Amino acid sequence: MRLRMTVSLILPLMALLAACAACATSNASGGPQQPATSTGPAPQQSYWPGQEALSNAALVVEGIGGQSWPDAYAGVSLDLPSDVLLVHRVPARGFDEAIRAVTPGVTVRFVDASHSARSLDGWVERIRADAAYWQSHGVIVHSSYVEIGTCVTLEVAAPKHDAARLAAFYPGVPLCVQQGWPAEPLTAPLSSPAVTPPSR
Numbered sequence: 001m002r003l004r005m006t007v008s009l010i011l012p013l014m015a016l017l018a019a020c021a022a023c024a025t026s027n028a029s030g031g032p033q034q035p036a037t038s039t040g041p042a043p044q045q046s047y048w049p050g051q052e053a054l055s056n057a058a059l060v061v062e063g064i065g066g067q068s069w070p071d072a073y074a075g076v077s078l079d080l081p082s083d084v085l086l087v088h089r090v091p092a093r094g095f096d097e098a099i100r101a102v103t104p105g106v107t108v109r110f111v112d113a114s115h116s117a118r119s120l121d122g123w124v125e126r127i128r129a130d131a132a133y134w135q136s137h138g139v140i141v142h143s144s145y146v147e148i149g150t151c152v153t154l155e156v157a158a159p160k161h162d163a164a165r166l167a168a169f170y171p172g173v174p175l176c177v178q179q180g181w182p183a184e185p186l187t188a189p190l191s192s193p194a195v196t197p198p199s200r
Helices: 013-029 051-068 095-101 117-129 131-136 159-169
Strands: 005-008 073-079 084-089 107-112 141-147 151-156 175-179
Touching: 051 073, 051 084, 051 095, 051 117, 073 117, 084 095, 095 107, 117 131, 117 141, 117 151, 131 141, 151 159, 159 175
Parallel strands: 005 073, 084 107, 151 175
Antiparallel strands: 073 084, 141 151
16 A cells, blocks of 8 residues: 655744844844754755654554554654654544554654545545546546545546536545646757758
């Protein structure tokens, strides 16, 4: 099962602005400069403090959750600024205790989910298999993916026109239908061809 993990990077902007303002004031007054402080990653490192421990714990939870608790486990996400592992699950007796037992030294917060990862993955795969059918019936699905524990998101060309039709075709499937656009591949600009001057 592929790792279902998202990362929350909500930076305290006010703290950063305050630090920058203090630094500018010190420079203008000619006083001794103090190093600016930040709650974000240090410039010399490419990750947040505690990120490795959280990522390792997330892998453990993914394995145990998907194999031993398929009807409860919905996914994991990382709140890096708070150094917290968020475990999304359909409430089930014994699940929280089992997860805490395999994540020592890591702060875990449980988030209620409406649907398990197994259920949502099955639904999104079914919808993707129907892509040709929908295209032949004038419904353009640009993208489909799972929102952890919540629904299958479908990004379509005409959500106002197609939402009711999709919901009726997939009764019981939690759908979040929204506006989508075709993917635009990023390509390097082509260089202008060399022009050979006419021979004399």
